[in-house]
Amino acid sequence: MAAFPENRVGSISEEARKHGRARNYTVLLGHSFGGLIVERSVAHAVNAEIHGHADSDRSMPADLMIAVNPASDSILARQMIAALYSRKTENTRPLFVSITSTGDWATGTVFPIGSGLASVSKGFNKVRAPGPANMPESERNFYTSTPGHNGKLINRATLDLHKTINSPKGHPALETNLEHNLVGDVFVLDGANGKLDLWQIKRIGGVDVPYWDVKVDASIIANHGDLWNERAEAMMAAIFRIANPMLNPQAKPRANLHKQADFSRLQSSPQ
Numbered sequence: 136m137a138a139f140p141e142n143r144v145g146s147i148s149e150e151a152r153k154h155g156r157a158r159n160y161t162v163l164l165g166h167s168f169g170g171l172i173v174e175r176s177v178a179h180a181v182n183a184e185i186h187g188h189a190d191s192d193r194s195m196p197a198d199l200m201i202a203v204n205p206a207s208d209s210i211l212a213r214q215m216i217a218a219l220y221s222r223k224t225e226n227t228r229p230l231f232v233s234i235t236s237t238g239d240w241a242t243g244t245v246f247p248i249g250s251g252l253a254s255v256s257k258g259f260n261k262v263r264a265p266g267p268a269n270m271p272e273s274e275r276n277f278y279t280s281t282p283g284h285n286g287k288l289i290n291r292a293t294l295d296l297h298k299t300i301n302s303p304k305g306h307p308a309l310e311t312n313l314e315h316n317l318v319g320d321v322f323v324l325d326g327a328n329g330k331l332d333l334w335q336i337k338r339i340g341g342v343d344v345p346y347w348d349v350k351v352d353a354s355i356i357a358n359h360g361d362l363w364n365e366r367a368e369a370m371m372a373a374i375f376r377i378a379n380p381m382l383n384p385q386a387k388p389r390a391n392l393h394k395q396a397d398f399s400r401l402q403s404s405p406q
Contacts, residue, residue, distance in 0.1 A: 163197035170205025235283020238353030322373030
């Protein structure tokens with residue numbers, strides 16, 4: 136995704152879904168620094184909707200936004216997840232999905248080195264990671280890590296269920312993921328001998344919000360630039376169906392961001 140101001144993203148997406156709104160479903164995808172732009176666009180939209188400056192059905196720059204191996208620090212991710220968590224948005228479909236490979240050395244190793252050097256001359260406040268029992272820590276820890284490599288923010292992970300099935304229609308994994316609802320955020324990947332391997336986007340941790348911060352196995356996305364392989368595409372197709380009520384009758388409801396915030400949820404439990 137080209138690096139252009141994030142305020143243009145919304146207008147481009149609006150143009151894409153201007154005609155036939157009842158039938159259109161738009162997806163916004165950004166990779167690396169493009170993922171940073173997508174995340175900022177989502178942050179602006181979430182903030183506008185929370186404060187009543189936009190209607191819930193038109194606030195987001197797209198119906199679903201995906202960032203792959205985003206090259207962004209975790210500060211904005213922490214703020215968004217905290218805002219969504221304080222509004223009790225559990226059990227809703229994802230609005231934004233950040234997926235990062237465990238094999239992405241660019242955001243996992245190089246980014247912390249570069250941002251760590253840049254942080255030397257900066258001052259940082261104490262902040263809390265969203266969740267029921269997280270103690271205050273320096274915001275530097277969020278400045279020097281990307282969302283997909285920050286264990287305080289990761290709330291989903293791909294899990295190999297070590298089971299196989301036959302394709303219901305004889306189709307490969309990508310098409311099967313688009314055609315079928317698999318219970319419990321389960322998806323399939325192409326396996327051996329024409330079989331389909333079962334995987335799951337498993338919720339981990341105590342924070343369930345429509346900002347999915349997903350740790351992806353390196354067998355699906357090998358490294359920073361490996362986003363257009365068949366396994367990665369099949370997984371993204373599954374996410375597309377999970378979040379799309381036009382395809383998936385069992386899709387969870389959209390989060391209501393107009394709820395009053397409960398800031399007590401952002402305080403640590405007694406230790």
